[in-house]
Amino acid sequence: MSIATVFEIVLAAVVLGLAIWTIAVPETYSATVGFVAYGLLVALIWVRLDAVDVALTEAAIGGGLGGVLLLGAAARLRNADPTAVETPCKLVRLCAAALSSLIAAALVAAILLLPDPAPTLAPAAVAKAWATGLANPVTNVLMAFRAMDTMLEKVVLLLAIVGVWSLASDPAWGGRPGPRHEADPHGVLAFLARLLPSVGIVVGIYIFWTGADHPGGAFQGGAILASMWLLVVMAGLTDTPPVSSRRLRFILVAGPGLFLVVGIGGLCLGPAFLAYPLALAKPLILGIEVAMILTIAATLGLLLAGAPERSEQR
Amino acid sequence: MTEFLTAAVGFILAMLALGLVSILRGPGDADRMMAAQLIGTAGIAVLLLLGTIAGVPAAIDVALTLALLATFASIAFVKKGLSRFEADGAGSTEDK
Numbered sequence: 207m208s209i210a211t212v213f214e215i216v217l218a219a220v221v222l223g224l225a226i227w228t229i230a231v232p233e234t235y236s237a238t239v240g241f242v243a244y245g246l247l248v249a250l251i252w253v254r255l256d257a258v259d260v261a262l263t264e265a266a267i268g269g270g271l272g273g274v275l276l277l278g279a280a281a282r283l284r285n286a287d288p289t290a291v292e293t294p295c296k297l298v299r300l301c302a303a304a305l306s307s308l309i310a311a312a313l314v315a316a317i318l319l320l321p322d323p324a325p326t327l328a329p330a331a332v333a334k335a336w337a338t339g340l341a342n343p344v345t346n347v348l349m350a351f352r353a354m355d356t357m358l359e360k361v362v363l364l365l366a367i368v369g370v371w372s373l374a375s376d377p378a379w380g381g382r383p384g385p386r387h388e389a390d391p392h393g394v395l396a397f398l399a400r401l402l403p404s405v406g407i408v409v410g411i412y413i414f415w416t417g418a419d420h421p422g423g424a425f426q427g428g429a430i431l432a433s434m435w436l437l438v439v440m441a442g443l444t445d446t447p448p449v450s451s452r453r454l455r456f457i458l459v460a461g462p463g464l465f466l467v468v469g470i471g472g473l474c475l476g477p478a479f480l481a482y483p484l485a486l487a488k489p490l491i492l493g494i495e496v497a498m499i500l501t502i503a504a505t506l507g508l509l510l511a512g513a514p515e516r517s518e519q520r
Numbered sequence: 521m522t523e524f525l526t527a528a529v530g531f532i533l534a535m536l537a538l539g540l541v542s543i544l545r546g547p548g549d550a551d552r553m554m555a556a557q558l559i560g561t562a563g564i565a566v567l568l569l570l571g572t573i574a575g576v577p578a579a580i581d582v583a584l585t586l587a588l589l590a591t592f593a594s595i596a597f598v599k600k601g602l603s604r605f606e607a608d609g610a611g612s613t614e615d616k
Contacts, residue, residue: 217533239552242556247563249563249582249586254570258578261579262585269589270588270590270592278596278600387599395595402591409588413581420581433592440599
């Protein structure tokens with residue numbers, strides 16, 4: 207047994223143990239911290255499996271933004287009245303456990319019953335990479351071969367933000383999301399919020415740009431940009447924009463909108479919906495991705511900021 | 521050289537497991553979050569070493585992403601925690 211195998215077994219055991227603890231621990235805060243650490247370790251596993259694109263997304267969403275979202279939820283739950291939370295009866299809990307075990311068993315069976323070698327379109331995707339001029343097969347699949355799915359995903363993001371906004375109370379509608387953060391303007395947090403975004407914006411754009419040929423892409427880059435924006439907001443250096451702002455709403459629809467325009471252009475001028483002309487494939491994809499990284503950064507940031515809570519003036 | 525780097529990965533993983541023990545034991549929220557930050561730092565180190573050993577340069581990008589978002593997560597934790605303590609009024613019983 208080589209060192210690499212030992213490493214993999216140890217890592218898998220640690221992740222499994224942490225996952226079970228995260229589910230079993232009663233306090234929401236501890237479970238959230240466990241989940242953040244879990245996301246980190248899963249990112250390590252994805253790198254080990256040579257799926258660096260997935261590792262990047264896991265690091266950005268699972269460990270980073272998802273963790274912060276859960277932290278906020280845990281803080282709210284703790285503020286809420288604890289007596290209002292009723293424990294479900296034993297039968298419901300038993301049924302839930304049985305259902306979860308059944309799903310886990312079905313997943314295990316599905317993996318064990320996979321034919322060997324598993325059916326794959328990977329060689330076909332790699333063979334057709336010349337058509338777009340992009341070397342990263344994941345970006346090729348996302349932006350060209352299965353562009354329809356990606357476009358619809360962006361529409362789902364838009365629906366998610368509409369869902370979050372619809373939780374606003376009537377007087378706060380159209381106002382600014384989240385509490386107004388105050389911080390010492392000469393403190394450590396304000397200093398960090400001035401220093402780190404300059405690095406973070408460069409890294410975010412780099413992750414997006416390198417996505418053409420290496421692991422990376424608009425989603426991961428957008429997640430980094432969103433976190434940098436929220437850092438500045440949390441330090442009190444700037445405020446979240448009112449959700450009635452036209453400019454904000456334009457940014458939110460820019461990504462899916464441009465995607466749709468290019469798709470319909472392919473339908474009118476070319477053979478099919480979202481068919482890029484060969485010579486223009488790379489510039490078109492890059493253009494869509496530039497619009498998308500802005501949309502993704504704004505959407506993820508606003509999803510984390512939450513529903514509008516304050517009227518526009520304050 | 522590769523053997524040395526692999527041994528270093530093993531050592532860091534052992535430290536990372538110790539950090540996990542600290543997450544399990546607590547006792548406070550802040551202790552758990554500090555342990556998660558330690559695991560984040562260890563994860564970055566492991567990624568950089570693994571990237572060098574296996575010749576995967578993109579692992580460095582993952583490490584960069586982790587570094588930025590781990591900082592963000594810890595600040596979000598402090599902000600949410602602080603607003604909670606203020607909301608409690610007398611509040612600071614939990615961090616003593």
